[in-house]
Amino acid sequence: MSAEALRLVDAGLEAALLPPEKLTVAEYAAQHRWLANEGGGYVGRWQHAIVPYLVAPMEALTAHAHDTVAVVGPGQSAKTSIAENWFLHTVGADPADLLWYMQTDAVVNAYVKDRIEPMIATHEAELANRLGLRAIDDSLHFKRFRGAKVQWLSANKSNLISKSAPRIVLDEIDAYLGSLGDVKALADIRRQAFGSSSKLLALSHPDRAAGPKPADWKAGIMAIYADSDRRRWYWPCPHCNGWSSPCPGAARVMVLDYPADAPLEEIEQAARLICPCCGSSIEDGARREMNAAGVWVGDGQEIAEDGRISGELVRRKIAGFWIVGVMSPFAFGGLGGLARARVKAEREFAAGGEESTVREVVVKQWGIPYTPSKQLGSVAAETLAERAEETLRLGQVPEAVRFLTAAIDVQKTYFDVLVRGWGRDGESWVIDAYQVAAAADLGGDRPLDPAARAEDWDLLIARVLTRRWPLATDRSLGMALRAVGFDSGGAPGVTVQAYAAWRRWKLAGLVRGYGKIDGRDVWSVLPLKGHNNPNAPLLQVTYPDTVRKNSRVRPDGTVPLGLFNSSAFKDALAGQLQRALPGARFVHFPRALAAAEPGEAQVWFEQLCAERRRADGRWEKTQANARNEALDLMVMSHALAFGQGLERVRWDNPPPWAAPHATNTLVAPLPAGTAAAMAGPGAAPVVPAAPVAPVGAVIAAGAAAVRSIASRLA
Numbered sequence: 001m002s003a004e005a006l007r008l009v010d011a012g013l014e015a016a017l018l019p020p021e022k023l024t025v026a027e028y029a030a031q032h033r034w035l036a037n038e039g040g041g042y043v044g045r046w047q048h049a050i051v052p053y054l055v056a057p058m059e060a061l062t063a064h065a066h067d068t069v070a071v072v073g074p075g076q077s078a079k080t081s082i083a084e085n086w087f088l089h090t091v092g093a094d095p096a097d098l099l100w101y102m103q104t105d106a107v108v109n110a111y112v113k114d115r116i117e118p119m120i121a122t123h124e125a126e127l128a129n130r131l132g133l134r135a136i137d138d139s140l141h142f143k144r145f146r147g148a149k150v151q152w153l154s155a156n157k158s159n160l161i162s163k164s165a166p167r168i169v170l171d172e173i174d175a176y177l178g179s180l181g182d183v184k185a186l187a188d189i190r191r192q193a194f195g196s197s198s199k200l201l202a203l204s205h206p207d208r209a210a211g212p213k214p215a216d217w218k219a220g221i222m223a224i225y226a227d228s229d230r231r232r233w234y235w236p237c238p239h240c241n242g243w244s245s246p247c248p249g250a251a252r253v254m255v256l257d258y259p260a261d262a263p264l265e266e267i268e269q270a271a272r273l274i275c276p277c278c279g280s281s282i283e284d285g286a287r288r289e290m291n292a293a294g295v296w297v298g299d300g301q302e303i304a305e306d307g308r309i310s311g312e313l314v315r316r317k318i319a320g321f322w323i324v325g326v327m328s329p330f331a332f333g334g335l336g337g338l339a340r341a342r343v344k345a346e347r348e349f350a351a352g353g354e355e356s357t358v359r360e361v362v363v364k365q366w367g368i369p370y371t372p373s374k375q376l377g378s379v380a381a382e383t384l385a386e387r388a389e390e391t392l393r394l395g396q397v398p399e400a401v402r403f404l405t406a407a408i409d410v411q412k413t414y415f416d417v418l419v420r421g422w423g424r425d426g427e428s429w430v431i432d433a434y435q436v437a438a439a440a441d442l443g444g445d446r447p448l449d450p451a452a453r454a455e456d457w458d459l460l461i462a463r464v465l466t467r468r469w470p471l472a473t474d475r476s477l478g479m480a481l482r483a484v485g486f487d488s489g490g491a492p493g494v495t496v497q498a499y500a501a502w503r504r505w506k507l508a509g510l511v512r513g514y515g516k517i518d519g520r521d522v523w524s525v526l527p528l529k530g531h532n533n534p535n536a537p538l539l540q541v542t543y544p545d546t547v548r549k550n551s552r553v554r555p556d557g558t559v560p561l562g563l564f565n566s567s568a569f570k571d572a573l574a575g576q577l578q579r580a581l582p583g584a585r586f587v588h589f590p591r592a593l594a595a596a597e598p599g600e601a602q603v604w605f606e607q608l609c610a611e612r613r614r615a616d617g618r619w620e621k622t623q624a625n626a627r628n629e630a631l632d633l634m635v636m637s638h639a640l641a642f643g644q645g646l647e648r649v650r651w652d653n654p655p656p657w658a659a660p661h662a663t664n665t666l667v668a669p670l671p672a673g674t675a676a677a678m679a680g681p682g683a684a685p686v687v688p689a690a691p692v693a694p695v696g697a698v699i700a701a702g703a704a705a706v707r708s709i710a711s712r713l714a
Contacts, residue, residue, distance in 0.1 A: 026058035028093050029085040036122045046085070049292060051078045053233050053327055056296045060319035061086050061199060062094075068184075068200045070224040073323030074367030076330040079203050083169045084119065086201060087150065090167060092126035095147030096197075097165040099190070101155040101183075103175045108152045112140055116152070160186045166194035167201075174207035174220040184224055207359075209369035212248045222369060228320025229313055231298035233327055235290040242277025242305040242542075246326045248368055251302065251519030252276045253537040256326055258339040260616060267343050268336035273326060276542045276563060277305050284334040291327060302519055305543065324367040331365065341365055343616070350615035368535075371617075379577045381605035385594040387580075392590035395432050396472040397421055397479045402658040403666060404431060404479055405644070406464050407528075407636035408486035409629055410494050413437070413447035417464055418633035419481070422641050422658075424651045425584035428576070430593060433604065433630075436463050451493035457501035460486075465510055465525065468670060471661060478670040481524075482657055483640045485562060487632070488527035498527050499559045517645045523560055526643065528636055530566035534617030539564045539643050564639040570611065570619045573634055577608075587634075604630050 023031070026048065033046035048055050060069045061082075073079040083100065090098050102108045120127040120143075130146040131137065137144040142151050153159040155176040160183065168187050170176075176183055184202060191198035208220025217226040232247040237254075244252035258271040272281035282290075297303045300314035325331050325338050333340065342365075345358040355372070362370040392398065401421030409416040414437035421429040436459055438445045448456040468478030488498040505511045505525060514522040520541045543558045579586045593604045607630035611619045621628060649658050656665040 023089070023093055024059045024062045025082075025086050025089045026055045028089040029058065032092060032123065032126050033085055033088060034122050036118065050329060051081070052291050052294060053296075053321070053323055054078060054082055056231070057082050057319070057321045058085055060321075061089075061201060063319070064196070065315065066317055066319040067196070067198060068202065068224070068228075068318040070202045070221060070228050070318055070320045071323065072204065072206050072221050072225050072321070072367065074205050074325045074328065074331075075364045076332065077323045077325070077328040077367065078330065079323060080171065083171060083201055083203060084115070086167075086169070087116075088119075088123060088126055091130055091145045091148050091150070092123070095145070096167050097148060098150045098167040098169070099163050099165040100150065100152045100169040100171060101159070101176075101187075102152065102171045103155060105154045108154055109140060112152050155180065155183065160190070164190045164193060166191055166198045168199075170200065170202040170204075172204050173202050173224075174204040205364050205367060206369045207363050211371040212369050214249075216369060216371075224318060225320040225322065227316070228318035229298040229300070229316045231296040231313075231319070231321050233294050233321075233323070234297050234303050234307075235294040236307060237275040237277055237280060238282060238286045238289065239280040240275060240278035241307070242275060243303050243307045244276050244305075245297075246273070246324050247322045248324075248537060250537070250540075252305070252540050252542055254282075254326075255531075255533055255536045256335060256339060257281075257533055258343070260343060260618060264340050264344055268333065268340040271335040271339035273335065276540055277544060279544050284336065287326070287335075288329065291329070294327075296321065302516075322367075325365050328367075338365055346616040379574075379609065381602045381609045384577065384589065384605045384608065385602040388589040388591045388594045390591045392429065392588060393472065394430075394590045394592040395469060396475070397431060397469050398429055398472050398588075399661065400424070400427065401429055401431070401479070402654065402660070402664065403482040403641075403644070404469065405637045405640040406481050406484045407633045407640065408460065408464060408484065409632055409636070410450050410487050410490045410498070411629075412451075412491060413449065415448070415450065415460065415486075416629050416633060418630070418637055419469065420634070420637040420641070422646060426576075426646060427582065427584060427586050427588075428638075428641075429588040430590060431469055433593060433633075436460065450497060451491045452497070454497060454500060454504075457497055458504070460501075461505070461510065465505070468668065470670060471667065473661070476670055477661070477667050479661075479664070480666045480668070482666060483524055483526065483644050485526045485528045485636050485640045487636065488529055488561060502527055502559050514644075517643070517648065520643065521560055522643060522645070526560060526562045526640065528562045528564060528639065530632075530635070531563055532566055532618050534565065534567040536563070536565040536568075538568055539639055541643070562639065562643060564636075566635055567613075567617050567619055569635040569638050569642075570631070571613065571617075572638060573631070574613065607631060608634065 029046045030048060034044070035046060036043055042050070057069055057071050060066050071079050071082060087098060087100070090096055102111060120131065127145070132144040141153065142149070151163065153163065157180065160180065168191055170183060170187060173183055180186070184200070187200055191200065202221060202224050204221035206220065206222045209222035210216040210218065214226050217223050232245045232250045234243050234245045234250070236243050244250065244254045246254050254273050254276060256271060257274045258267045260267070262270065272283060274280070275282060295303070295309070297309060298313045301309055301311040303309045326335060331338055341361045342358070345361045349355050349358050359370040362368060397404070398421065400423040402423050404419055404421050406417060406419045414435045417432070417434050417436060418430065419432040421431045423429070437448065450456055465481070465484055468480050471477045471479060486498060488495050502511065502525060510525070512524040514524065516522060520539065526541070540563050541560050542563060544561055576585045576587050582588070594602055607627050610626040610628040610631055611621050613619050649655070656663065659665070661667050
């Protein structure tokens with residue numbers, strides 16, 4: 001035998017005897033997957049660069065740390081390619097039996113004919129040459145390969161309880177019959193005999209979830225995702241390089257924005273992503289580059305605005321990934337198509353059409369759970385005024401109140417202030433409502449000018465920030481504010497003055513950072529900005545004034561901005577106002593807020609009821625000239641309480657600042673004479689509050705110090 005022949009024999013024996021190279025599903029797809037779209041589209045070798053968000057889910061399928069991979073996503077996001085590449089890897093590199101469940105027999109038949117059989121023919125070495133030669137080895141629902149049997153089955157009770165395999169795909173699980181119950185639990189039974197070598201892949205758009213919050217994820221793919229390590233996709237803004245996520249519930253959420261009231265063609269052209277870090281508009285064409293740089297961030301991890309990831313991913317058996325429509329390069333019409341489809345469906349529903357059409361667009365194109373339209377009842381201003389309580393005194397803190405938030409609305413010549421108290425299970429009380437409207441403390445009675453005068457903002461130190469409100473049960477004691485928020489928008493110049501005031505107060509020690517909740521920074525004083533887009537997150541805290549492209553570190557003095565979903569908080573308030581009996585989420589009003597005589601105009605309550613909810617989830621004024629300051633203040637006060645962790649408080653074991661008055665760290669003695677000064681009948685709303693300084697000379701010195709700092713900064 002010649003030397004060349006011996007070399008060939010040795011090479012053949014080596015290839016036959018050595019174990020196959022261990023590749024992940026993602027690596028195998030990059031080397032062996034070929035896409036041949038006869039109907040049009042991309043033809044060629046698989047490229048991770050087109051859908052980089054699929055790499056981590058594919059790698060998780062061969063990771064020993066997980067026995068389940070859950071992928072939430074819309075249609076046309078390539079999520080089914082994860083299962084196809086797993087099938088290719090299973091047959092070609094790591095043989096094992098595989099069960100692949102789909103909604104119905106009709107869906108199975110069409111899918112195998114249209115996708116699987118052409119895929120087998122295209123991959124001759126990996127699939128076709130490994131397929132059995134007998135007739136029984138190659139049917140529509142069953143194919144026997146060398147070392148692996150693969151079955152495509154409809155998800156019915158019989159198929160789910162009579163088959164077993166170490167690998168299972170639950171494809172579009174939310175479209176299965178509801179009568180099947182917990183399909184994952186049934187599938188887990190079918191693979192339990194295979195122990196740690198088993199793996200389950202669940203894919204679906206989120207039809208079965210009742211809303212965007214984890215409390216709404218009781219069934220389907222979102223229930224599986226809820227039990228996972230909950231990874232979300234983060235990508236960098238092309239303008240400021242600040243990192244955020246298009247996925248709901250992230251620490252910083254990049255939302256799709258568009259003019260909801262414009263013609264559909266204009267909506268389609270104007271749709272843009274909005275960076276929460278710098279506020280820039282991002283056009284459709286930037287998404288490819290953003291995706292290429294994207295990363296998955298899960299529970300236990302945090303990603304800073306500069307892209308640095310800290311913390312360790314929590315160890316859970318389920319690896320969970322959430323794909324949304326704006327991530328997909330295959331979304332029909334891109335960003336504009338997504339916006340147009342949603343607005344068109346919402347308008348048809350508002351005109352008497354089916355709500356199911358809106359649901360289909362939100363779930364299957366946007367890839368987010370749909371929140372059913374709330375039929376919010378209308379509570380009249382007169383009804384709320386009649387419900388105001390004689391026993392409550394404006395300016396005093398009832399015994400059930402555990403902490404206070406103050407919201408400040410910046411007007412042209414004054415500040416509107418509302419103080420709201422919070423108790424067990426979100427029950428709340430309006431504690432005070434007043435204006436800071438004249439600069440008497442500055443040596444005159446001129447109107448304020450918040451857009452131009454820094455010293456006018458510093459009046460808020462004594463009149464809001466450092467003030468204490470006496471307890472109704474013991475007026476020698478007073479409760480301080482847990483959080484203060486003010487509208488940072490308005491007339492030209494207001495935003496600049498608002499940010500400058502925050503910096504001065506921070507330097508003077510009047511602003512505290514409390515840590516983080518759900519990845520958000522928590523502050524004692526927070527500039528606020530409402531977002532009327534119902535797709536926006538409830539609240540996110542960003543730093544838009546200092547983020548710059550390629551910056552790695554935020555400088556000291558950076559001003560936070562609380563971006564809150566005003567539509568969602570107005571929904572919440574509407575529900576609270578409809579509660580007729582005290583208890584969880586009920587709102588109490590002091591009688592002093594109402595008109596003195598029944599039948600007179602209830603000005604404050606009319607402001608509270610000045611808007612109505614539209615079918616698309618946005619709110620609008622009932623009349624163009626209606627005043628809505630009370631509504632805005634109530635919404636801001638709730639956003640502040642939410643940011644402090646209102647919904648996370650364990651009332652049987654609360655934090656010290658939400659404890660009963662006897663041990664509450666916000667409660668302290670008032671200076672002598674303060675209680676007597678505040679023991680009157682209570683100031684009427686929209687009347688300037690007396691400039692009471694509950695800590696006397698200390699506050700005056702603090703205000704003077706701040707003015708001194710301001711002059712030096714100027």
